Amino acid sequence: MPEFSLPQAPLQRLDLPWLQQAGIEAATLRLDLIDPLISGNKWFKLRHHLLEARQAGSPGLISLGGNHSNHLHALAAAGKRFGFATAGLLRGHEQDTPTVRDLRALGMQLHWLGYGGYRARHNVDFWLPWHERYPGWHCIPEGGGGLLGAQGCALIVMQCRAQLALLGWQDYDAWWLAAGTGTTLAGLVLAEAGAHPVHGALAVPLDHGGPETVASLCGAQGYTLHEASRGGFARIDDELLAFIAETEQQAGMPLEALYTGKALLALRDQVEAGRFTPGTRLVFLHTGGLQGRRGYL
Ligand SMILES: Cc1ncc(COP(=O)(O)O)c(C=O)c1O
Structure with missing residues (x-):
């Protein structure tokens, strides 16, 4: 139905000092930009x-x-x-x-x-x-x-692939994104079908059912979940806020503290711990959520 056709999210380079230092190239698919209201x-x-x-x-x-x-x-x-x-x-x-x-x-x-x-x-x-x-x-x-949600999220992968040439990329190595229920992650895993691994930074504690939900939607393979809740869902601390402020300046991209900020901070920790080899190309999925910032700022 053309009525519900999805707007295209731009794929942009993501330049941050800690990525450069580790020799990692990154891009971000900006779902936050697709619509002023039905965002991310x-x-x-x-x-x-x-x-x-x-x-x-x-x-x-x-x-x-x-x-x-x-x-x-x-x-x-x-x-x-x-x-x-x-x-x-x-x-x-x-x-x-x-x-x-x-x-x-x-x-x-x-x-x-x-x-x-x-x-x-x-x-x-x-x-x-x-x-x-x-x-x-x-x-x-x-x-x-649920499955309908994950099936819609599978379309995100096509949007990314269609724009790789604009960055001069032929391919990418892995996805990184925030996960809550894990539905968005499951959609990417279904669409990738093993072609590229998907890393989910869990913004809610591990015992809140995220891993089980993901497994029920897309099985046990093709993804890794990382604990990134920083002590609980919606817990915000000074290090996180400082990281967000700095990253917004460096990357020229807005973040919020509950999902995208926590996800990117968890990525920095993994990069600094040497999880990705130099030359890796990562796609960070910006899942939006910026309206929610008004609630805690
Ligand atoms: C901004 C943002 N990012 C990520 C997520 C997590 O998405 P999912 O529940 O599909 O894992 C949410 C969920 O509400 C969200 O609002």
């Missing part, structure tokens, strides 16, 4: 859901997330743009954040589930009352995860 990996994760909802004639889209959720933000924007009503099921109690204000302005119906109610989201009967309340609406798992 979210467009890719949502695409197949939008297609399925349209084909089924669903009047609306419903999903879950937190008060700063990049996913709900993109979903609300996509609903408004493509003519779907939207409903968001939020973690915790009602809060007024910049993201929540945007969700309302974009017309999303909001329901705060409390913490216990949100924890029940994996229960088999969780969706029943919402199906009754919003009949025929298309339900999207938390964070746009």
Whole structure:
């Protein structure tokens, strides 16, 4: 459906002193630039859901997330743009954040589930009352995860390959990206089918189910997960903030602290530890999320 055709993300050189010192060439695929609202990996994760909802004639889209959720933000924007009503099921109690204000302005119906109610989201009967309340609406798992999300993310690989010649590259050696649920990473692994390894910097602790989700979506091979949460999801420390400020200056590219900043800092640690041999060509996937910065800056 041309209605949901994906905008092209630019592939740009990524020059940073610690990459140069290690003899590593890097590029970044700037998903943050594809759209002012449906930004980053979210467009890719949502695409197949939008297609399925349209084909089924669903009047609306419903999903879950937190008060700063990049996913709900993109979903609300996509609903408004493509003519779907939207409903968001939020973690915790009602809060007024910049993201929540945007969700309302974009017309999303909001329901705060409390913490216990949100924890029940994996229960088999969780969706029943919402199906009754919003009949025929298309339900999207938390964070746009699941196979439909991963299938959309597989398209990211083609966007990268189509632009390699612009950098004078014939090929690349590996991907590096932030992972939360691991859906985006799984999409890359599926598309690569072993051609290039994919490194995921896990922004949530390892025991939050990321490794299991990735394995269920794409198996056990073709990727490596690195712990990069720095003590917990959404934990921000001074070293991270200083690294982000410095990297933004050096690379001329904005980052946020929850995913892309943590991922790039984890990459620096690995590069400095000698994980990649000189001459390696890496693609860092900028997964967007910049709207969320307003919540903690
Ligand atoms: C900016 C950003 N990067 C990366 C991720 C992680 O994506 P995934 O859940 O597909 O691993 C998210 C998830 O919400 C995100 O908002």
